[in-house]
Structure formats: C-alpha cells, structure tokens
Amino acid sequence: MSTTVSSSRPGKPQPGGPTAGAPSAAPATRPVSWKTPVLLTVFALVSLVFFGFLAPSQTASFGISTGEDFFQLPALEINAFAGGIVLSVLLVALAGYAVYLKIKNQPAPGWLAVTFIVIFVAAFLIWVVGGARTPAISLAGLIAGSVTLAVPLVFGSLSGVLCERVGVVNIAIEGQLLGGAFTAAIVASMTKNAIIGLLAAAIAGAVVSMVLALFSIKYLVNQIIVGVVLNVLVSGVTGFLFSTVMQTNKAQFNSPPGLDVIDIPVLSSIPIIGPILFRQSLVGYLMYVAVAVVWVGLFKTRWGLRVRAVGEHPQAADTLGINVNATRFWNVTLGGAVAGIGGSFFTLVAIDSFTKEISGGRGFIALAALIFGRWNPVGAFFAALLFGFADNLQSIVTIIGTPVPSQFMAMLPYLVTVLAVAGLVGKSRGPAASGIPYVKG
Amino acid sequence: MPDQPSPKHAKDDPRVEDTQHAASQDSPAAEDTAAVVAVDTAGGAMQPSAVPATAQSGQLPGGSGTVLRRIFTGSGIVSVLAVLLALIIGGLLIASTDKQVATTAGYFFARPTDMLAAVWNAATRSYIALFQGSVFNPRGNGLAAQFAPFMETLTIATPLITAGLGVALAFRAGLFNIGAQGQIIVAGILAAWVGFALHLPFGLHLLLVLVAGIVGGALWGGLAGLLKARTGAHEVIVTIMFNYIALYFLRYLLNTPAFQRPGESNPISPILDPSAVYPQILGSQYRLHLGFVLAIAATVLVWWLLNRSTVGFEFRAVGANPKAAQTAGINVSRSTILVMAIAGGLAGMSGVAQVAGTEKVLTDGVAATYGFDAITVALLGRSTPWGTFAAGLLFGAFRAGAVQMQIQTGTPIDIVLVVQSLIVLFIAAPPLVRAVFGLNPRRRKPARAARSRQAATTGGAA
Numbered sequence: 001m002s003t004t005v006s007s008s009r010p011g012k013p014q015p016g017g018p019t020a021g022a023p024s025a026a027p028a029t030r031p032v033s034w035k036t037p038v039l040l041t042v043f044a045l046v047s048l049v050f051f052g053f054l055a056p057s058q059t060a061s062f063g064i065s066t067g068e069d070f071f072q073l074p075a076l077e078i079n080a081f082a083g084g085i086v087l088s089v090l091l092v093a094l095a096g097y098a099v100y101l102k103i104k105n106q107p108a109p110g111w112l113a114v115t116f117i118v119i120f121v122a123a124f125l126i127w128v129v130g131g132a133r134t135p136a137i138s139l140a141g142l143i144a145g146s147v148t149l150a151v152p153l154v155f156g157s158l159s160g161v162l163c164e165r166v167g168v169v170n171i172a173i174e175g176q177l178l179g180g181a182f183t184a185a186i187v188a189s190m191t192k193n194a195i196i197g198l199l200a201a202a203i204a205g206a207v208v209s210m211v212l213a214l215f216s217i218k219y220l221v222n223q224i225i226v227g228v229v230l231n232v233l234v235s236g237v238t239g240f241l242f243s244t245v246m247q248t249n250k251a252q253f254n255s256p257p258g259l260d261v262i263d264i265p266v267l268s269s270i271p272i273i274g275p276i277l278f279r280q281s282l283v284g285y286l287m288y289v290a291v292a293v294v295w296v297g298l299f300k301t302r303w304g305l306r307v308r309a310v311g312e313h314p315q316a317a318d319t320l321g322i323n324v325n326a327t328r329f330w331n332v333t334l335g336g337a338v339a340g341i342g343g344s345f346f347t348l349v350a351i352d353s354f355t356k357e358i359s360g361g362r363g364f365i366a367l368a369a370l371i372f373g374r375w376n377p378v379g380a381f382f383a384a385l386l387f388g389f390a391d392n393l394q395s396i397v398t399i400i401g402t403p404v405p406s407q408f409m410a411m412l413p414y415l416v417t418v419l420a421v422a423g424l425v426g427k428s429r430g431p432a433a434s435g436i437p438y439v440k441g
Numbered sequence: 442m443p444d445q446p447s448p449k450h451a452k453d454d455p456r457v458e459d460t461q462h463a464a465s466q467d468s469p470a471a472e473d474t475a476a477v478v479a480v481d482t483a484g485g486a487m488q489p490s491a492v493p494a495t496a497q498s499g500q501l502p503g504g505s506g507t508v509l510r511r512i513f514t515g516s517g518i519v520s521v522l523a524v525l526l527a528l529i530i531g532g533l534l535i536a537s538t539d540k541q542v543a544t545t546a547g548y549f550f551a552r553p554t555d556m557l558a559a560v561w562n563a564a565t566r567s568y569i570a571l572f573q574g575s576v577f578n579p580r581g582n583g584l585a586a587q588f589a590p591f592m593e594t595l596t597i598a599t600p601l602i603t604a605g606l607g608v609a610l611a612f613r614a615g616l617f618n619i620g621a622q623g624q625i626i627v628a629g630i631l632a633a634w635v636g637f638a639l640h641l642p643f644g645l646h647l648l649l650v651l652v653a654g655i656v657g658g659a660l661w662g663g664l665a666g667l668l669k670a671r672t673g674a675h676e677v678i679v680t681i682m683f684n685y686i687a688l689y690f691l692r693y694l695l696n697t698p699a700f701q702r703p704g705e706s707n708p709i710s711p712i713l714d715p716s717a718v719y720p721q722i723l724g725s726q727y728r729l730h731l732g733f734v735l736a737i738a739a740t741v742l743v744w745w746l747l748n749r750s751t752v753g754f755e756f757r758a759v760g761a762n763p764k765a766a767q768t769a770g771i772n773v774s775r776s777t778i779l780v781m782a783i784a785g786g787l788a789g790m791s792g793v794a795q796v797a798g799t800e801k802v803l804t805d806g807v808a809a810t811y812g813f814d815a816i817t818v819a820l821l822g823r824s825t826p827w828g829t830f831a832a833g834l835l836f837g838a839f840r841a842g843a844v845q846m847q848i849q850t851g852t853p854i855d856i857v858l859v860v861q862s863l864i865v866l867f868i869a870a871p872p873l874v875r876a877v878f879g880l881n882p883r884r885r886k887p888a889r890a891a892r893s894r895q896a897a898t899t900g901g902a903a
Contacts, residue, residue: 035672171677219870224617224677226869228816229862236858237534243853244538364681371678407693414682414689421674 036108037098039419040116044091047084047120051127055084060129061136064271073271076139080130087123091116121386128393133401142392144275147284150388151349152177152359154287155342156366157373157380158294159205162335163212164375165298166328167311167433171227172212174363175234176205176336180343182238185354186246188256188347197256198283198344205340206333208234213332217325220437231363239356246354259283259348281349283341290338294377307331311431314438324438339363368417375430387413520821522874523867524835531860532564535852539563567852574845575838585726590841592727596799598837600625600791600811602736605818605829606743607662607787611676612824613747614780615760620665620680621788622812623687624658628785628792630691631657633803634700636713636796646716647797651735654793655786661687662785663778670774676781684812692805700803710803719798732794737830739790744826746783756780788812814840820865836861 060083062076094116098108129135156173163170170176183204188197212230216223246254259281268278277288298304306327309317314324346358365387372386373379394409536542542563545556573579575594581587604621611618632654641649665683668674694700695708702711719730747753758766759776767773795807818836822828839861843854867874 215866215870219873221866221869225820226866228619228813229820229865229869232813232817232858233862233866236855236860236862239855240534240853240859241538243855361685364685367678368682405693405696407689407696411686411689414685418668418674418679418682418686421678422668422672 034102035422036113037095037102040091040095040098040108040113043116043120044088044095047091047123048088051084051123052081052088053085055081055127056131057081058130058135060126062129063136063138064140075136078126078130080126080135083126084123084130087119087126090119091123094119117386121389125393128397128402128404129400131403132397135400137396137400140272140275142389142396143272144279145392145396146385146389147276147280148350148388149391150384151284151287152342152345152362153366153369153384153387154291154381155345156339156363157369157384158290158377159209159335159339159342160367160370161294161298161375161377161380162307162338163209163332164370164434165311165431166307166331167314167431167436167438168213168216168328168332169223169227169435170209170212170332170335171224171367172208172230172234172363173339173366174359174361175227175231176208176339177343177346177359177363177366178231178238178357179204179208179234180340181346181358182241182343182354183340184344185256185347186241186253189253192257194257194259194348195282197348198259198341201340201344201348202337203340205343206337209332209334209336209339210329212336213329216437217328217332220439223435223437235357238354242354242356250353254353256347256352258352281345283345283349286341290341291377291381294338298377308431310438311433314433314436318438318440324440328438339366342366365413368413368420371430372417372420386416390416519871519874520868522878524864526867526874526877527860527863528568530863531856532568533560534859535567535856536560536563567846567850567856570846570849570852571839571842573842574849575842589727590845592723592729594834594838594841595733596728596730596837597840598833599730599732599736599798600794601814601818601837601840602830602833603732603739603790603794604788604811604815605822605833606739606826607658607784607791608815608819609822609824609826609829610743610747610756610787611780611784612819613760614756614776615763616666616669616777616780616784617677618662618665618680618781618784619677619816620662620683620785620812621791621815622808622810623680623684624661624785624788625792625795625808625812626684626687626691627661628654628658628789629796629803629807630694630700632789632793633710633713633796633807636717637711638699640714641716643716646714647719650713650717650797651790651793654796655789658789658792659782659786662788663782665785666778666781669781670777688805688808691803691807695803695805702802708805713797713801717797718801719794728799730794730798732790732798735790736794736833739787740826740830743787747826752776752779788815791815814861817861817865821868823868 058080060078060080062078064073064076094112098112101108129137156177159173159176160170180201184197184201187200188194191197208230211233212223212226215221215226242254261279261281262285264278268274270278280287296304298307306317306322309320310322310324310327317327318324343359347354351358366384369383369387370380373381373383390409390412394406394412397404397409398406536559539559541559542556545552545559549556574590576591578587578590581589604625607624608618608621632650635653636646636650639646639649661683665676665679668679669676692708695710700710702709719732721727721730722734723729745753747757755766755771755776756779758769758771759773759780763773766776791811792807795809795811796803800807814836818832819829821835822830822832839857843857846852846856847854
C-alpha cells in the first residue's frame with residue numbers, strides 16, 4: 001500500500017539503468033504510430049501549395065554579410081517561386097520517407113524531423129520575404145537578433161531541464177525570470193555594479209525555486225499548483241515593490257548600469273557566426289557556457305547520472321544510496337539560479353530598467369522550448385533559438401511589410417509546441433518520475 | 442468491511458478499530474480508510490499513528506491520482522488560518538514600504554512600540570480601505586451607496602465564479618485546466634461578434650450571445666481535451682499554449698475590418714447591441730448584471746452534475762483513478778474530452794459576462810487575469826462548486842476593494858495578487874499552517890504517515 005506512488009507509474013525504466021529512460025529511447029515493441037508521417041505529409045503539402053505554387057514570383061534577397069565583417073559575401077538571391085517549389089519537393093520526399101518507414105514499422109529517425117523543420121522554416125522564410133513590399137532582409141541580422149532574443153529562453157529552459165530531470169515540474173520559470181529581472185535591476189542600481197546585479201538575480205531565482213522545492217518536496221503540494229501560484233506571487237511582489245519602491249525613487253532603485261556587449265576582436269568579424277558567437281553580452285556568453293556545462297554535467301558526470309536516476313526512478317536511486325529529496329532540492333535550487341541569470345538579461349542587457357511583467361510570458365515559451373527540445377539541454381537550446389527566431393521574425397516582418405500578420409508569427413512558438421506535445425517530433429516523453437513526489441518507504 | 446487489505450498489525454490497535462468504525466458509517470470512504478491504515482503503518486511494519494489518519498485533514502489514498510483531493514478536503518480551520526496568515530504577510534509587505542514605518546524603525550530600539558504601531562496602522566489602513574471598497578462603505582450617501590461596493594464585488598466575482606467552476610470541474614476529473622484564460626478569450630470573440638454583427642430581436646439576441654460564448658469556450662476547452670485524449674499531450678502544456686494562441690488570435694482579429702470598430706485605429710470592437718447585453722438586475726446605479734444570476738445557476742448545475750449525475754460520477758471516477766475507471770467500463774477518453782468541453786463552456790460564461798455584462802465591447806484585455814485567477818479560486822474553493830462560489834466572492838471582493846485601497850492609501854493593487862497566491866499556497870500545505878500556529882500535535886511518526894498519505898494522493902497528478 002505504501003508503494004502506491006511507484007506502482008501507479010507506467011513505463012518502468014529498463015534494467016539498463018537510468019540512461020535507458022532517456023527520452024530518445026523508444027519502446028521497441030510498440031507499433032510505430034501514424035502520427036509523425038501524417039503530420040509531416042500535411043506540412044509538406046501545405047508548404048507545396050502555399051510556399052510553392054502560391055508563392056510570389058519576386059526574388060527574395062538575404063544579406064549575409066554585415067559591414068563589420070572581414071570579407072563581404074554577396075547577398076543570397078532566391079526566386080521565391082522556384083525556391084519554394086524546390087524546398088517543398090524536398091519536404092514531400094522526407095514525408096514520403098517517413099511513410100515508407102512507417103509501412104516497414106520503423107520509427108522515423110531523429111534527424112528526419114529536425115531536417116524537416118529546418119527546410120520548412122527556410123521555405124517559410126523565402127515565402128514571407130518574397131511576398132514582402134521590400135523583399136530583402138539581412139540574414140545575419142535576423143540570426144544574430146534571434147540568438148539575442150533567445151538568451152532568456154535558453155536560461156529558462158535550462159532551468160526547466162535541471163528541475164524536470166530530477167523529477168520536479170517547473171511551471172515557475174516565468175516567476176524565476178521575473179524575480180531575476182527585478183532583483184538584477186534593484187541590486188545593480190543600488191550597488192552601481194552590473195555584475196553584483198547578475199549574482200543577485202541568480203540568488204533571487206534560487207530563492208523562488210527554493211519555495212517551489214520546499215512546498216513540492218517537503219509539503220508534497222502538487223508541483224504544478226505551486227508553480228502556477230508562484231508565478232502569481234512573484235508577479236504580485238515585484239509589481240508591488242515596483243510601484244512602491246522603484247517608482248518613487250527611480251534614480252536610486254531602477255536605473256541599473258547595463259552589461260555591455262563584449263566584442264572579441266577578429267573572431268567577431270567572421271560572417272554570420274561572428275556576431276552570434278563572439279559579439280555577445282556577458283549573459284550571452286554565459287548562455288553558451290551554461291548549455292555546455294549542463295549537457296556535460298547531466299550526461300557525462302556522476303552527478304548527472306544520479307540526477308537522472310532520481311528523475312527516472314527515485315526508488316532505485318534511493319536503494320543505491322542517493323538522497324532523493326536532497327538531490328531534488330538542490331537541483332531545483334540550481335535551476336532557479338540559472339533562470340534568475342536569464343532574468344537579468346531583461347534589465348541588464350535588453351532594457352535598462354525594470355517594468356511590471358517584463359518577462360512577458362517568456363517563461364512559458366521556455367517551458368515550451370524545454371518540451372520541444374525533449375528535456376535535453378542542447379535540444380532545448382536549439383528549440384529556444386527557433387522560438388527566438390520566430391520572435392525576431394515577428395518584428396522584422398512588420399517592418400518589411402509582408403502579408404502574414406505579425407500576430408501569427410507571435411503565435412508560432414505556441415502552435416509548434418502544441419504540435420510537438422501532440423506527437424510531431426516522435427514521442428515527447430519527460431523523465432518518468434517528473435511531477436511525482438518521492439516518499440521513502 | 443468488504444475487501445479490505447488491512448494489515449494484521451493494525452487490527453491489534455484499538456484506534457484502528459475506531460477509524461474502521463468511522464469508515465463503515467461512510468461506506469465509499471471505507472476502502473480509503475483501509476488504505477490509509479496501511480499507509481499509516483507502512484503496510485503493517487510500524488505501529489499506527491496516535492491520531493487516526495481519518496481524523497487528520499486531507500484526503501486518503503485509494504483516491505490516489507485524485508489530483509488535489511487532499512487540498513479540497515482539509516479542515517475548515519486551516520483555510521481560515523491560511524487566509525489570516527496570508528493577510529498578515531501581506532500586511533507586513535505593505536508596512537515594509539510605508540514611510541512612517543521606515544521613520545520609526547530608525548529609533549526602534551529606543552521606542553519599539555512606535556514602530557509596531559506604525560506597522561499596525563499601515564496594514565490596517567490598507568485593509569480597512571479594502572473592506573470599504575468591497576463590502577460596505579459607511580461614508581456612502583444612503584444605504585444604496587453604502588452597499589454599492591458589495592454590488593461591485595458581486596459584479597467582479599461573476600466571471601471569477603464561472604471560470605473557477607470550469608477549472609474546479611476539470612480538477613475533479615484529474616485534469617489541470619490552466620486554459621480558462623484562452624477559453625474566456627475565444628468565448629468573448631464569438632459572443633462579441635454575435636453581439637455587434639448580428640441584429641436580432643430582444644431576448645433571442647442575448648440568448649444567442651450566451652450560446653455563442655459557451656460554445657466557443659467549450660470548443661477551445663474540448664480541443665485541449667481531445668488532444669489529451671487522442672495523443673496523450675499533457676493538458677497543462679496544451680492549455681497554457683492555447684491561452685497564448687487565443688490571445689494572439691484575438692489581437693489579430695481586432696485589427697481586421699470584421700472586428701475593429703469603424704473609424705477607430707485602436708484594437709477595439711464596436712459596442713454590442715443593447716439587445717445583446719445582460720440587463721442590470723438591481724437597477725442602473727449598480728453594474729451588477731444578469732450574469733451573476735447565471736453564475737449562481739451554473740454553480741447549482743455543476744453541483745448537480747458532479748454529485749447527482751452519471752456523467753459527474755464518471756468524471757470523479759476518472760479523476761480518482763483512470764485505470765480503474767477504464768476497467769469499470771468508463772470511456773476515459775470521452776470523459777476527458779467532455780469534461781474539458783464543459784469546463785471550457787463554463788469559462789465561456791465568464792467571457793460572455795465580460796463582453797455582454799461589464800465591458801460591452803471586445804478588447805484584447807477582455808479576459809483581464811480572470812482565467813489565471815480562476816485557478817486560485819478553484820484551489821481555494823477546494824474544487825467543490827459552492828466552495829468555488831465562495832472563493833470567487835472572496836477574490837472578487839479583493840479585486841473590487843483593491844481599487845479603492847489604491848485610491849485611498851496608495852497601496853498598489855498588486856498586493857492582492859500576493860495575498861491571493863499566499864492563501865492558495867498555505868491552503869495547499871496544511872502542515873505548514875499548523876506549524877506556524879503551533880497546532881501540530883507533538884508527534885513524529887504521524888507526520889511521516891501524513892507525508893506518505895499525501896504522496897499517494899498527489900502521485901497520479903502529473
């Protein structure tokens with residue numbers, strides 16, 4: 001009776017240990033579902049009709065080089081109609097391959113969905129730009145801007161990875177980002193030091209996370225409830241203090257010094273990848289470091305093995321002598337600190353002051369990125385980039401004047417996530433014990 | 442006691458007899474009790490706890506998988522204390538930014554009473570303003586004006602109650618409906634369009650507006666249920682994403698000729714026809730409209746649905762244990778879709794209350810934060826229909842009073858969010874509240890038992 005917790009859980013991890021429960025491992029016995037091939041086919045046909053046959057015959061121009069690069073590459077000129085047709089045919093071929101695999105009862109490999117998404121986005125981009133009043137955009141600027149916008153999303157989704165991998169659902173990413181943004185602003189303003197603000201943001205995120213951990217691990221309150229409520233709580237507290245403290249004395253409390261963009265000489269002048277990798281703020285560089293560290297930590301170290309064991313099968317982990325609840329507590333706290341750093345991006349890099357609800361729902365996009373990236377730090381990173389791209393494209397299409405309403409661009413991350421959880425990219429399966437409190441005995 | 446897997450050890454203890462006796466009076470709970478005894482004694486390995494598990498607040502296992510059941514059924518005193526504790530912390534937060542408090546804190550060690558008095562003043566001043574803005578204003582001119590704040594509370598409570606009922610209903614079926622916000626928006630879109638684009642006779646028009654709103658919400662909610670049932674997509678993620686999709690869709694529509702008011706550059710719809718809006722039930726001096734009566738009706742309906750109907754029984758069975766329900770022949774997929782559709786329909790009533798009741802136009806702020814507040818309302822109401830109704834009134838009072846509070850004392854409205862979320866957090870963790878007020882009995886083992894019991898009930902939640 002006391003094992004109700006474990007017995008109610010489906011899909012026991014295989015004897016191969018915690019690694020066997022990684023999301024990529026598909027159960028071999030199950031028949032392959034029709035979902036993926038059907039969805040891919042639908043999207044390929046949509047692309048063929050809209051991006052191919054109905055495409056404008058303008059030539060879309062994509063600038064590759066910026067003025068600061070060492071050498072200038074010519075802009076990429078693509079006829080929207082021809083480009084759309086070629087890419088759509090590729091998509092149809094990929095979808096056909098997925099159908100073929102399904103008939104042979106083999107699951108579609110991971111690269112298939114990824115390639116499909118990349119080509120689909122390219123076809124979409126050509127279509128959007130080709131239909132614009134001024135059919136020319138800077139590809140370099142678009143990508144660099146996407147990376148910048150993706151920074152808080154990446155930190156947020158890393159926080160989600162750290163929490164969910166250890167078995168705690170983190171709906172409170174939004175609250176952690178917001179708490180980080182607020183604290184970074186107020187501390188950096190008071191100390192006149194952006195670095196201290198950054199550290200304070202990490203602590204604030206960790207504190208929010210500790211509340212989540214306390215309630216969900218010690219008091220066993222449902223994790224989703226705590227997450228939802230924490231978002232409201234942080235929104236209320238920061239909003240209250242913003243109105244009472246920050247607005248009464250803006251100079252002292254809400255004018256943080258910003259973190260400047262650090263330009264690494266020479267390297268930053270490489271076309272396209274230069275601005276992405278070597279022309280970032282401190283938070284931007286930290287993002288790359290964090291993704292790498294979390295990935296290596298989770299999959300290549302003893303700590304990571306333990307974390308994943310706790311997230312997949314806490315009973316087994318406990319039997320092996322891992323303190324499940326302590327591991328959970330500290331991981332969730334760490335996750336909060338990571339999200340807090342992401343929150344500091346809003347007030348120290350993007351805008352130089354705090355306003356109410358500055359995170360604007362990005363915590364939920366980060367949550368989406370986490371799921372779309374299948375609970376993997378690198379996957380989450382690329383998913384966040386994709387969503388940052390959508391965000392950036394949204395503002396660019398309004399400037400170049402395309403037929404696509406910007407609201408639909410803004411909707412994109414959410415739509416993609418719904419499709420992802422509904423089974424476009426194989427089976428999105430989180431860690432087995434995620435959301436389930438662990439009680440020893 | 443039919444089919445009880447109660448451990449041998451437990452049988453020896455008189456207190457267990459007691460709990461079993463208590464359980465036999467309430468036969469549906471009998472199995473739960475047996476289960477809790479087993480949990481209490483760790484399957485017979487330990488002595489049972491001093492306090493029978495049935496006497497402790499919270500829900501017994503067996504309902505494992507009943508999302509949040511523990512929270513719905515805690516003892517009343519914990520709820521009251523949770524509200525009190527949240528108000529105290531909110532008061533401290535108000536006081537912490539108060540000028541008088543800051544000044545007196547400077548000489549705290551010389552005259553501590555000064556600061557304490559300042560803290561008390563700051564907090565009570567705000568709360569009194571809150572009360573006067575939400576229930577009764579003694580400075581009003583005549584009885585009608587004195588009770589005007591209360592009418593405002595009821596007006597604001599209307600969408601909270603119906604959306605809260607939707608969330609609560611889904612909770613009972615084991616689903617986290619975070620999507621009330623989106624459901625309100627979609628309902629608002631349809632209801633508003635019927636309201637300003639069609640021109641129909643009196644009565645029929647309003648009825649169509651209401652139906653359109655309910656159908657809109659039901660479709661949006663049902664779609665999330667369909668995805669959950671057919672693909673296994675987690676409803677929390679799907680409904681959160683649906684909220685944003687609905688919001689951006691609304692923003693898009695408000696920039697199209699079909700929805701934007703002619704000659705207006707702001708994203709705002711035409712005003713609804715007079716025949717399409719709720720009549721004001723207590724005269725034109727109050728904003729209170731027919732929607733409130735419908736909210737009461739909806740509460741009764743949900744109560745009947747959950748407690749008296751076959752469908753409601755199926756919902757609760759699925760919420761308690763989907764596998765057992767499936768085995769017993771209940772169509773779980775159908776229940777999931779249906780409960781989300783009904784939840785969406787209830788949230789849709791909130792959308793109608795907004796566009797046809799208080800706002801009379803469609804803007805992108807049509808749902809305000811009602812959809813998210815509905816979650817806290819349902820949690821505070823422990824997902825029972827009348828509990829949700831009461832919680833809706835309380836939060837409606839907070840919302841209504843906060844406006845007055847901000848005007849009179851300068852305390853920002855955000856304090857309401859803080860108090861609301863703290864209330865829900867504390868109610869969800871009765872041991873914490875009891876610990877704060879020193880109500881936890883002196884014992885160690887029962888705490889363990891309570892923990893494992895809670896684990897069992899929240900186990901199937903995610």
